[in-house]
Amino acid sequence: MALLLEYLPIIAFFVFYKLADIYVATGVLMVGTVLQILALKLLKQPITTRHWVILAVVMLFGAVTLLLRDDWFIKMKVSVVYVAIALMLLGGLIWKKRSPIQAMMGKDIKLPDTAWSRLTYAWIIFCLALAAVNLYIAEFWSQEAWVNFKVFGILGISLVFTIGTGFYMYHHAIDEETQD
Template sequence: MKQLFDFLPLLAFFIAYKMHDIYTATGVLIVATVIQIAAAKWIWNQVEKIHWITLVMVTVFGSMTLFFHDDAFIKWKVTAIYGAMAAALLIGQWVFNKPLIKAMLGGELQLPHNVFVKLGYAWAGFFLFCAGLNVYVAFNLPLETWVNFKVFGLTVMTLLFAVAQGFYIWRYLPKEQKQQSQEQLEQTKD
Protein backbone atom coordinates (compact mmCIF):
# COMPACT_ATOMS: atom_id res chain seq x y z
CA MET A 1 0.00 0.00 0.00
CA LYS A 2 2.76 2.42 0.97
CA GLN A 3 4.65 1.81 -2.30
CA LEU A 4 1.52 2.54 -4.34
CA PHE A 5 1.06 5.69 -2.28
CA ASP A 6 4.44 6.92 -3.53
CA PHE A 7 3.26 6.81 -7.15
CA LEU A 8 0.09 8.88 -6.70
CA PRO A 9 1.69 12.29 -7.45
CA LEU A 10 3.31 10.78 -10.55
CA LEU A 11 -0.05 9.38 -11.65
CA ALA A 12 -1.71 12.77 -11.07
CA PHE A 13 1.05 14.40 -13.16
CA PHE A 14 0.47 11.92 -16.00
CA ILE A 15 -3.30 12.36 -16.03
CA ALA A 16 -3.04 16.16 -15.92
CA TYR A 17 -0.54 16.10 -18.78
CA LYS A 18 -2.80 13.90 -20.92
CA MET A 19 -5.82 16.10 -20.21
CA HIS A 20 -4.11 19.50 -20.48
CA ASP A 21 -0.41 20.27 -20.88
CA ILE A 22 2.97 20.08 -19.16
CA TYR A 23 2.40 23.30 -17.19
CA THR A 24 -0.91 22.16 -15.73
CA ALA A 25 0.68 18.78 -15.00
CA THR A 26 3.58 20.50 -13.22
CA GLY A 27 1.19 22.49 -11.02
CA VAL A 28 -0.76 19.32 -10.25
CA LEU A 29 2.50 17.53 -9.38
CA ILE A 30 3.43 20.24 -6.86
CA VAL A 31 0.01 20.15 -5.21
CA ALA A 32 -0.15 16.33 -5.25
CA THR A 33 3.26 16.11 -3.61
CA VAL A 34 2.18 18.50 -0.83
CA ILE A 35 -0.97 16.42 -0.33
CA GLN A 36 1.15 13.26 -0.27
CA ILE A 37 3.30 14.69 2.55
CA ALA A 38 0.22 15.73 4.55
CA ALA A 39 -1.44 12.35 4.02
CA ALA A 40 1.70 10.46 5.06
CA LYS A 41 1.87 12.50 8.24
CA TRP A 42 -1.82 11.87 8.93
CA ILE A 43 -1.89 8.13 8.05
CA TRP A 44 1.51 6.91 9.29
CA ASN A 45 2.40 9.84 11.55
CA GLN A 46 5.75 10.19 9.77
CA VAL A 47 7.20 11.47 6.53
CA GLU A 48 10.23 9.75 5.02
CA LYS A 49 13.26 11.85 4.11
CA ILE A 50 12.93 10.97 0.44
CA HIS A 51 9.46 12.53 0.41
CA TRP A 52 10.82 15.77 1.86
CA ILE A 53 13.64 15.80 -0.69
CA THR A 54 11.17 15.12 -3.48
CA LEU A 55 8.89 17.91 -2.25
CA VAL A 56 11.75 20.41 -2.29
CA MET A 57 12.89 19.33 -5.77
CA VAL A 58 9.36 19.29 -7.18
CA THR A 59 8.61 22.71 -5.70
CA VAL A 60 11.86 24.32 -6.87
CA PHE A 61 12.00 22.84 -10.37
CA GLY A 62 8.22 22.95 -10.81
CA SER A 63 8.04 26.61 -9.76
CA MET A 64 10.81 27.50 -12.20
CA THR A 65 8.95 25.60 -14.93
CA LEU A 66 5.80 27.60 -14.26
CA PHE A 67 7.52 30.96 -13.70
CA PHE A 68 9.71 30.81 -16.82
CA HIS A 69 7.13 28.80 -18.79
CA ASP A 70 9.91 26.40 -19.78
CA ASP A 71 9.49 22.64 -19.45
CA ALA A 72 13.27 22.10 -19.31
CA PHE A 73 13.23 22.71 -15.55
CA ILE A 74 10.75 19.93 -14.74
CA LYS A 75 12.75 17.62 -17.00
CA TRP A 76 15.93 18.40 -15.05
CA LYS A 77 14.16 17.61 -11.75
CA VAL A 78 14.24 13.89 -12.51
CA THR A 79 17.97 13.98 -13.19
CA ALA A 80 18.59 16.09 -10.08
CA ILE A 81 16.76 13.61 -7.83
CA TYR A 82 18.56 10.60 -9.28
CA GLY A 83 21.87 12.45 -9.10
CA ALA A 84 21.26 13.42 -5.47
CA MET A 85 20.44 9.84 -4.52
CA ALA A 86 23.57 8.52 -6.26
CA ALA A 87 25.69 11.21 -4.61
CA ALA A 88 24.29 10.38 -1.17
CA LEU A 89 25.09 6.69 -1.63
CA LEU A 90 28.61 7.35 -2.90
CA ILE A 91 29.44 10.00 -0.29
CA GLY A 92 28.22 7.68 2.45
CA GLN A 93 30.60 4.98 1.26
CA TRP A 94 33.59 7.09 0.23
CA VAL A 95 33.59 9.82 2.87
CA PHE A 96 32.01 8.14 5.90
CA ASN A 97 32.86 4.53 4.98
CA LYS A 98 29.27 3.58 5.79
CA PRO A 99 26.91 2.19 3.16
CA LEU A 100 23.72 4.25 3.26
CA ILE A 101 21.84 1.16 2.09
CA LYS A 102 22.84 -0.56 5.33
CA ALA A 103 21.52 2.37 7.35
CA MET A 104 18.23 2.20 5.44
CA LEU A 105 17.79 -1.59 5.49
CA GLY A 106 20.15 -2.77 8.22
CA GLY A 107 17.39 -3.13 10.79
CA GLU A 108 15.29 -5.23 8.43
CA LEU A 109 18.01 -7.27 6.73
CA GLN A 110 20.99 -9.01 8.23
CA LEU A 111 23.60 -9.11 5.48
CA PRO A 112 27.39 -9.10 5.40
CA HIS A 113 28.92 -5.61 5.25
CA ASN A 114 30.46 -6.19 1.80
CA VAL A 115 27.00 -7.05 0.40
CA PHE A 116 25.67 -3.70 1.59
CA VAL A 117 28.69 -2.01 -0.03
CA LYS A 118 28.00 -3.78 -3.34
CA LEU A 119 24.31 -2.89 -3.14
CA GLY A 120 25.22 0.74 -2.53
CA TYR A 121 27.45 0.85 -5.58
CA ALA A 122 24.86 -0.98 -7.67
CA TRP A 123 22.11 1.47 -6.73
CA ALA A 124 24.39 4.49 -7.21
CA GLY A 125 25.30 3.21 -10.67
CA PHE A 126 21.67 2.57 -11.48
CA PHE A 127 20.67 6.08 -10.37
CA LEU A 128 23.46 7.65 -12.44
CA PHE A 129 22.38 5.59 -15.45
CA CYS A 130 18.77 6.73 -15.00
CA ALA A 131 19.88 10.34 -14.59
CA GLY A 132 21.85 10.21 -17.83
CA LEU A 133 19.12 8.35 -19.69
CA ASN A 134 16.59 10.95 -18.53
CA VAL A 135 18.75 13.75 -19.96
CA TYR A 136 18.95 11.94 -23.29
CA VAL A 137 15.21 11.23 -23.50
CA ALA A 138 14.18 14.66 -22.17
CA PHE A 139 16.26 16.71 -24.56
CA ASN A 140 16.43 14.54 -27.68
CA LEU A 141 12.93 13.09 -27.96
CA PRO A 142 9.44 14.67 -28.04
CA LEU A 143 7.82 15.83 -24.80
CA GLU A 144 5.18 13.11 -25.05
CA THR A 145 7.90 10.45 -25.16
CA TRP A 146 9.64 11.96 -22.14
CA VAL A 147 6.43 12.02 -20.07
CA ASN A 148 5.74 8.37 -20.88
CA PHE A 149 9.37 7.49 -20.11
CA LYS A 150 9.28 9.39 -16.81
CA VAL A 151 6.05 7.79 -15.65
CA PHE A 152 6.36 4.27 -17.01
CA GLY A 153 9.93 3.68 -18.21
CA LEU A 154 11.75 4.79 -15.09
CA THR A 155 9.17 3.15 -12.84
CA VAL A 156 9.45 -0.22 -14.58
CA MET A 157 13.24 0.01 -14.71
CA THR A 158 13.36 0.70 -10.97
CA LEU A 159 11.03 -2.18 -10.16
CA LEU A 160 13.05 -4.59 -12.31
CA PHE A 161 16.31 -3.43 -10.76
CA ALA A 162 14.84 -3.85 -7.26
CA VAL A 163 13.71 -7.38 -8.10
CA ALA A 164 17.19 -8.19 -9.43
CA GLN A 165 18.68 -6.86 -6.19
CA GLY A 166 16.25 -9.05 -4.27
CA PHE A 167 17.58 -12.14 -6.06
CA TYR A 168 21.13 -11.03 -5.28
CA ILE A 169 20.32 -10.46 -1.59
CA TRP A 170 18.42 -13.75 -1.24
CA ARG A 171 21.51 -15.93 -1.16
CA TYR A 172 23.03 -13.92 1.70
CA LEU A 173 19.98 -13.93 3.97
CA PRO A 174 20.08 -16.05 7.11
CA LYS A 175 17.70 -19.04 6.97
CA GLU A 176 15.22 -17.41 9.38
CA GLN A 177 14.88 -14.37 7.14
CA LYS A 178 14.48 -16.53 4.04
CA GLN A 179 11.67 -18.42 5.75
CA GLN A 180 9.96 -15.17 6.83
CA SER A 181 10.30 -13.77 3.31
CA GLN A 182 8.82 -16.93 1.82
CA GLU A 183 5.87 -16.80 4.26
CA GLN A 184 5.23 -13.13 3.46
CA LEU A 185 5.32 -13.93 -0.27
CA GLU A 186 2.80 -16.76 0.18
CA GLN A 187 0.50 -14.46 2.21
CA THR A 188 0.47 -11.88 -0.60
CA LYS A 189 -0.56 -14.59 -3.08
CA ASP A 190 -3.70 -15.40 -1.06
Template sequence: MKLLLDFLPVIIFFAVYKTSGDIILATAVLIPATLLQIGYTWFRSHRIEKMQLVTLVLVILLGGATVLFNDKTFIQWKPTIVNWLFAAAFLGSQFIGEKTIVQRLMDSSITLPQIAWRKLNVAWVIFFVALGVINLFVAFNFSEETWVNFKLFGMLGLTLVFIIGQGVYLSRHIQSTEESND
Protein backbone atom coordinates in the same frame (compact mmCIF):
# COMPACT_ATOMS: atom_id res chain seq x y z
CA MET B 1 -0.91 2.04 0.36
CA LYS B 2 2.29 4.01 1.02
CA LEU B 3 3.59 3.20 -2.47
CA LEU B 4 0.39 4.53 -4.03
CA LEU B 5 0.60 7.67 -1.90
CA ASP B 6 4.24 8.18 -2.93
CA PHE B 7 3.35 7.89 -6.63
CA LEU B 8 0.08 9.82 -6.45
CA PRO B 9 1.51 13.22 -7.52
CA VAL B 10 3.27 11.59 -10.50
CA ILE B 11 0.06 9.76 -11.44
CA ILE B 12 -1.89 13.03 -11.20
CA PHE B 13 0.78 14.79 -13.33
CA PHE B 14 0.49 11.98 -15.89
CA ALA B 15 -3.34 12.06 -15.91
CA VAL B 16 -3.51 15.84 -16.33
CA TYR B 17 -0.93 15.71 -19.11
CA LYS B 18 -2.77 12.90 -20.91
CA THR B 19 -6.13 14.67 -20.70
CA SER B 20 -4.88 18.17 -21.54
CA GLY B 21 -1.69 17.60 -23.53
CA ASP B 22 -0.23 20.55 -21.61
CA ILE B 23 2.94 19.90 -19.61
CA ILE B 24 2.80 23.36 -18.02
CA LEU B 25 -0.71 22.70 -16.69
CA ALA B 26 0.33 19.21 -15.53
CA THR B 27 3.27 20.77 -13.69
CA ALA B 28 1.04 23.45 -12.16
CA VAL B 29 -1.18 20.67 -10.78
CA LEU B 30 1.84 18.62 -9.64
CA ILE B 31 2.94 21.31 -7.19
CA PRO B 32 -0.21 21.40 -5.01
CA ALA B 33 -0.62 17.61 -5.38
CA THR B 34 2.84 17.14 -3.90
CA LEU B 35 2.11 19.64 -1.13
CA LEU B 36 -1.12 17.77 -0.32
CA GLN B 37 0.74 14.44 -0.31
CA ILE B 38 3.30 15.78 2.16
CA GLY B 39 0.57 17.38 4.27
CA TYR B 40 -1.39 14.13 4.40
CA THR B 41 1.75 12.18 5.31
CA TRP B 42 2.50 14.63 8.12
CA PHE B 43 -1.09 14.50 9.36
CA ARG B 44 -1.07 10.69 9.49
CA SER B 45 2.38 10.00 10.92
CA HIS B 46 3.80 13.34 12.13
CA ARG B 47 6.89 12.39 10.16
CA ILE B 48 8.19 13.21 6.70
CA GLU B 49 11.07 11.31 5.09
CA LYS B 50 14.06 13.23 3.78
CA MET B 51 13.41 11.88 0.28
CA GLN B 52 9.92 13.36 0.36
CA LEU B 53 11.26 16.75 1.48
CA VAL B 54 13.90 16.78 -1.26
CA THR B 55 11.26 15.90 -3.84
CA LEU B 56 8.91 18.58 -2.50
CA VAL B 57 11.58 21.27 -2.65
CA LEU B 58 12.55 20.30 -6.20
CA VAL B 59 8.92 20.13 -7.33
CA ILE B 60 8.31 23.62 -5.94
CA LEU B 61 11.54 25.09 -7.34
CA LEU B 62 11.73 23.36 -10.72
CA GLY B 63 7.98 23.03 -11.17
CA GLY B 64 7.57 26.67 -10.21
CA ALA B 65 10.25 27.68 -12.73
CA THR B 66 8.52 25.56 -15.38
CA VAL B 67 5.22 27.35 -14.81
CA LEU B 68 6.74 30.81 -14.31
CA PHE B 69 8.95 30.70 -17.42
CA ASN B 70 6.62 28.47 -19.45
CA ASP B 71 9.59 26.15 -20.05
CA LYS B 72 9.32 22.38 -19.63
CA THR B 73 13.09 21.99 -19.33
CA PHE B 74 13.01 22.67 -15.59
CA ILE B 75 10.53 19.88 -14.77
CA GLN B 76 12.34 17.51 -17.12
CA TRP B 77 15.52 17.99 -15.08
CA LYS B 78 13.78 17.17 -11.77
CA PRO B 79 14.00 13.34 -11.97
CA THR B 80 17.67 13.58 -12.87
CA ILE B 81 18.48 15.91 -9.99
CA VAL B 82 16.54 13.72 -7.53
CA ASN B 83 18.32 10.59 -8.73
CA TRP B 84 21.74 12.23 -8.65
CA LEU B 85 21.11 13.52 -5.12
CA PHE B 86 20.22 9.97 -4.08
CA ALA B 87 23.40 8.71 -5.78
CA ALA B 88 25.44 11.28 -3.87
CA ALA B 89 23.81 10.31 -0.57
CA PHE B 90 24.39 6.59 -1.15
CA LEU B 91 27.97 7.26 -2.24
CA GLY B 92 28.61 9.44 0.79
CA SER B 93 27.35 6.68 3.05
CA GLN B 94 30.26 4.54 1.83
CA PHE B 95 32.58 6.91 3.70
CA ILE B 96 30.45 8.41 6.49
CA GLY B 97 29.15 6.31 9.34
CA GLU B 98 29.52 2.64 10.08
CA LYS B 99 26.81 1.42 7.72
CA THR B 100 25.86 2.29 4.14
CA ILE B 101 22.35 3.52 3.45
CA VAL B 102 21.37 0.16 1.96
CA GLN B 103 22.58 -1.64 5.07
CA ARG B 104 20.70 0.77 7.34
CA LEU B 105 17.52 0.15 5.36
CA MET B 106 17.79 -3.63 5.13
CA ASP B 107 20.01 -5.09 7.85
CA SER B 108 17.12 -5.71 10.21
CA SER B 109 15.76 -8.18 7.63
CA ILE B 110 18.90 -9.63 6.03
CA THR B 111 22.35 -10.56 7.27
CA LEU B 112 25.12 -10.07 4.71
CA PRO B 113 28.89 -9.78 4.79
CA GLN B 114 30.11 -6.15 4.91
CA ILE B 115 31.58 -6.40 1.40
CA ALA B 116 28.17 -7.45 0.03
CA TRP B 117 26.53 -4.43 1.66
CA ARG B 118 29.12 -2.14 0.09
CA LYS B 119 28.72 -3.69 -3.37
CA LEU B 120 24.95 -3.40 -3.10
CA ASN B 121 25.25 0.25 -2.08
CA VAL B 122 27.57 0.98 -5.04
CA ALA B 123 25.09 -0.75 -7.34
CA TRP B 124 22.42 1.70 -6.13
CA VAL B 125 24.80 4.62 -6.76
CA ILE B 126 25.38 3.43 -10.33
CA PHE B 127 21.66 2.83 -10.83
CA PHE B 128 20.71 6.33 -9.67
CA VAL B 129 23.37 7.97 -11.84
CA ALA B 130 22.30 5.89 -14.86
CA LEU B 131 18.61 6.65 -14.28
CA GLY B 132 19.41 10.36 -14.21
CA VAL B 133 21.38 10.12 -17.47
CA ILE B 134 18.64 8.06 -19.13
CA ASN B 135 16.04 10.63 -18.07
CA LEU B 136 18.03 13.41 -19.74
CA PHE B 137 18.54 11.31 -22.84
CA VAL B 138 14.82 10.64 -23.17
CA ALA B 139 13.83 14.23 -22.27
CA PHE B 140 16.07 15.83 -24.88
CA ASN B 141 16.04 13.24 -27.68
CA PHE B 142 12.41 12.16 -27.79
CA SER B 143 9.01 13.84 -27.83
CA GLU B 144 7.48 15.44 -24.77
CA GLU B 145 4.83 12.70 -24.66
CA THR B 146 7.49 9.98 -24.77
CA TRP B 147 9.27 11.64 -21.84
CA VAL B 148 6.03 11.86 -19.81
CA ASN B 149 5.38 8.15 -20.47
CA PHE B 150 8.98 7.32 -19.56
CA LYS B 151 8.76 9.37 -16.35
CA LEU B 152 5.95 7.16 -15.07
CA PHE B 153 6.34 3.78 -16.76
CA GLY B 154 9.97 3.69 -17.87
CA MET B 155 11.53 4.80 -14.61
CA LEU B 156 9.22 2.56 -12.60
CA GLY B 157 9.95 -0.39 -14.91
CA LEU B 158 13.71 0.14 -14.72
CA THR B 159 13.49 0.38 -10.94
CA LEU B 160 11.54 -2.89 -10.73
CA VAL B 161 14.05 -4.65 -12.98
CA PHE B 162 16.90 -3.32 -10.83
CA ILE B 163 15.19 -4.49 -7.63
CA ILE B 164 14.69 -7.96 -9.11
CA GLY B 165 18.39 -8.01 -10.01
CA GLN B 166 19.19 -6.92 -6.48
CA GLY B 167 17.06 -9.81 -5.19
CA VAL B 168 19.06 -12.26 -7.30
CA TYR B 169 22.29 -10.79 -5.92
CA LEU B 170 21.00 -10.99 -2.36
CA SER B 171 19.79 -14.57 -2.78
CA ARG B 172 23.31 -15.69 -3.71
CA HIS B 173 24.75 -14.17 -0.56
CA ILE B 174 21.94 -15.37 1.67
CA GLN B 175 22.33 -18.94 0.36
CA SER B 176 26.08 -18.89 0.84
CA THR B 177 25.62 -17.53 4.36
CA GLU B 178 23.12 -20.28 5.23
CA GLU B 179 25.33 -22.97 3.72
CA SER B 180 28.34 -21.77 5.71
CA ASN B 181 26.29 -22.08 8.92
CA ASP B 182 25.46 -25.79 8.25
Protein backbone atom coordinates in the same frame (compact mmCIF):
# COMPACT_ATOMS: atom_id res chain seq x y z
CA MET C 1 -2.56 2.94 1.16
CA ALA C 2 1.06 4.06 1.53
CA LEU C 3 1.85 2.64 -1.91
CA LEU C 4 -1.01 4.61 -3.46
CA LEU C 5 0.21 7.77 -1.73
CA GLU C 6 3.67 7.13 -3.09
CA TYR C 7 2.50 7.13 -6.70
CA LEU C 8 -0.45 9.53 -6.55
CA PRO C 9 1.49 12.67 -7.56
CA ILE C 10 3.00 10.98 -10.62
CA ILE C 11 -0.33 9.45 -11.62
CA ALA C 12 -1.97 12.87 -11.32
CA PHE C 13 0.88 14.39 -13.34
CA PHE C 14 0.31 11.87 -16.14
CA VAL C 15 -3.48 12.28 -16.16
CA PHE C 16 -3.29 16.07 -16.27
CA TYR C 17 -0.59 15.97 -18.92
CA LYS C 18 -2.96 13.95 -21.09
CA LEU C 19 -5.95 16.17 -20.27
CA ALA C 20 -4.19 19.53 -20.53
CA ASP C 21 -0.46 20.18 -20.96
CA ILE C 22 2.91 19.94 -19.25
CA TYR C 23 2.38 23.16 -17.30
CA VAL C 24 -0.95 22.15 -15.79
CA ALA C 25 0.55 18.73 -15.06
CA THR C 26 3.52 20.39 -13.36
CA GLY C 27 1.22 22.44 -11.12
CA VAL C 28 -0.74 19.31 -10.27
CA LEU C 29 2.52 17.49 -9.47
CA MET C 30 3.50 20.29 -7.11
CA VAL C 31 0.15 20.27 -5.32
CA GLY C 32 0.07 16.47 -5.29
CA THR C 33 3.51 16.24 -3.72
CA VAL C 34 2.53 18.66 -0.94
CA LEU C 35 -0.70 16.72 -0.39
CA GLN C 36 1.32 13.51 -0.27
CA ILE C 37 3.41 14.85 2.63
CA LEU C 38 0.29 16.10 4.43
CA ALA C 39 -1.46 12.75 3.97
CA LEU C 40 1.57 10.88 5.30
CA LYS C 41 1.54 13.15 8.35
CA LEU C 42 -2.20 12.67 8.90
CA LEU C 43 -1.87 8.90 8.55
CA LYS C 44 1.13 8.94 10.88
CA GLN C 45 3.28 7.33 8.21
CA PRO C 46 7.02 7.98 8.19
CA ILE C 47 8.18 10.89 6.07
CA THR C 48 11.68 10.04 4.91
CA THR C 49 14.52 12.23 3.76
CA ARG C 50 13.69 11.04 0.25
CA HIS C 51 10.18 12.52 0.57
CA TRP C 52 11.58 15.88 1.66
CA VAL C 53 14.20 15.93 -1.10
CA ILE C 54 11.59 15.11 -3.72
CA LEU C 55 9.26 17.78 -2.34
CA ALA C 56 12.01 20.41 -2.44
CA VAL C 57 13.11 19.50 -5.95
CA VAL C 58 9.53 19.30 -7.28
CA MET C 59 8.70 22.69 -5.80
CA LEU C 60 11.89 24.35 -7.05
CA PHE C 61 11.93 22.89 -10.56
CA GLY C 62 8.15 23.07 -10.86
CA ALA C 63 8.09 26.74 -9.91
CA VAL C 64 10.85 27.59 -12.38
CA THR C 65 9.06 25.59 -15.08
CA LEU C 66 5.85 27.51 -14.49
CA LEU C 67 7.49 30.92 -14.11
CA LEU C 68 9.56 30.61 -17.27
CA ARG C 69 7.04 28.46 -19.16
CA ASP C 70 9.92 26.15 -20.03
CA ASP C 71 9.45 22.40 -19.62
CA TRP C 72 13.21 21.82 -19.56
CA PHE C 73 13.28 22.40 -15.81
CA ILE C 74 10.64 19.84 -14.87
CA LYS C 75 12.36 17.37 -17.17
CA MET C 76 15.65 17.94 -15.35
CA LYS C 77 14.01 17.36 -11.96
CA VAL C 78 14.11 13.61 -12.56
CA SER C 79 17.84 13.64 -13.19
CA VAL C 80 18.50 15.92 -10.24
CA VAL C 81 16.61 13.58 -7.89
CA TYR C 82 18.52 10.52 -9.11
CA VAL C 83 21.88 12.28 -8.90
CA ALA C 84 20.98 13.45 -5.37
CA ILE C 85 20.14 9.88 -4.35
CA ALA C 86 23.42 8.63 -5.83
CA LEU C 87 25.36 11.33 -3.99
CA MET C 88 23.63 10.53 -0.69
CA LEU C 89 24.50 6.86 -1.10
CA LEU C 90 28.08 7.66 -2.04
CA GLY C 91 28.37 10.15 0.80
CA GLY C 92 27.26 7.51 3.27
CA LEU C 93 29.94 5.15 2.02
CA ILE C 94 32.67 7.78 2.10
CA TRP C 95 31.93 9.74 5.26
CA LYS C 96 30.11 7.25 7.44
CA LYS C 97 32.09 4.27 6.17
CA ARG C 98 28.83 2.34 6.01
CA SER C 99 26.28 1.65 3.35
CA PRO C 100 23.18 3.81 3.78
CA ILE C 101 21.18 0.87 2.44
CA GLN C 102 22.66 -1.27 5.21
CA ALA C 103 21.72 1.41 7.73
CA MET C 104 18.11 1.25 6.53
CA MET C 105 17.75 -2.50 6.08
CA GLY C 106 20.57 -4.07 8.07
CA LYS C 107 18.43 -4.80 11.11
CA ASP C 108 16.14 -7.01 9.06
CA ILE C 109 18.54 -8.47 6.50
CA LYS C 110 21.99 -9.75 7.34
CA LEU C 111 24.56 -9.50 4.56
CA PRO C 112 28.35 -9.39 4.61
CA ASP C 113 29.72 -5.84 4.55
CA THR C 114 31.15 -6.39 1.07
CA ALA C 115 27.70 -7.34 -0.21
CA TRP C 116 26.22 -4.15 1.27
CA SER C 117 28.96 -2.09 -0.37
CA ARG C 118 28.48 -3.74 -3.75
CA LEU C 119 24.74 -3.30 -3.48
CA THR C 120 25.18 0.38 -2.67
CA TYR C 121 27.57 0.91 -5.59
CA ALA C 122 25.09 -0.88 -7.86
CA TRP C 123 22.36 1.53 -6.75
CA ILE C 124 24.67 4.50 -7.26
CA ILE C 125 25.41 3.37 -10.81
CA PHE C 126 21.73 2.64 -11.41
CA CYS C 127 20.68 6.11 -10.25
CA LEU C 128 23.35 7.82 -12.33
CA ALA C 129 22.37 5.74 -15.36
CA LEU C 130 18.70 6.69 -14.93
CA ALA C 131 19.70 10.34 -14.61
CA ALA C 132 21.72 10.11 -17.83
CA VAL C 133 18.98 8.29 -19.74
CA ASN C 134 16.45 10.86 -18.55
CA LEU C 135 18.71 13.67 -19.80
CA TYR C 136 19.03 11.99 -23.17
CA ILE C 137 15.31 11.36 -23.57
CA ALA C 138 14.41 14.84 -22.34
CA GLU C 139 16.81 16.43 -24.81
CA PHE C 140 16.36 14.32 -27.93
CA TRP C 141 12.90 12.80 -27.76
CA SER C 142 9.47 14.41 -27.82
CA GLN C 143 7.81 15.78 -24.71
CA GLU C 144 5.21 13.01 -24.85
CA ALA C 145 7.91 10.34 -25.11
CA TRP C 146 9.64 11.87 -22.09
CA VAL C 147 6.40 11.87 -20.06
CA ASN C 148 5.80 8.22 -20.94
CA PHE C 149 9.38 7.37 -19.99
CA LYS C 150 9.08 9.28 -16.71
CA VAL C 151 5.84 7.58 -15.74
CA PHE C 152 6.19 4.07 -17.16
CA GLY C 153 9.82 3.56 -18.18
CA ILE C 154 11.42 4.59 -14.92
CA LEU C 155 8.84 2.63 -12.94
CA GLY C 156 9.43 -0.53 -14.99
CA ILE C 157 13.20 -0.24 -14.97
CA SER C 158 13.19 0.44 -11.22
CA LEU C 159 10.95 -2.54 -10.57
CA VAL C 160 13.25 -4.86 -12.52
CA PHE C 161 16.33 -3.48 -10.76
CA THR C 162 14.66 -3.80 -7.36
CA ILE C 163 13.77 -7.43 -8.07
CA GLY C 164 17.38 -8.02 -9.11
CA THR C 165 18.48 -6.41 -5.86
CA GLY C 166 16.23 -8.79 -3.97
CA PHE C 167 17.80 -11.80 -5.68
CA TYR C 168 21.27 -10.46 -4.93
CA MET C 169 20.38 -9.97 -1.27
CA TYR C 170 18.82 -13.43 -1.04
CA HIS C 171 21.92 -14.99 -2.59
CA HIS C 172 24.25 -13.23 -0.12
CA ALA C 173 22.06 -13.35 2.98
CA ILE C 174 23.63 -14.70 6.13
CA ASP C 175 21.46 -17.22 7.93
CA GLU C 176 21.94 -16.38 11.61
CA GLU C 177 20.50 -19.70 12.78
CA THR C 178 23.20 -21.70 10.99
CA GLN C 179 25.91 -19.43 12.36
CA ASP C 180 25.12 -20.25 16.00
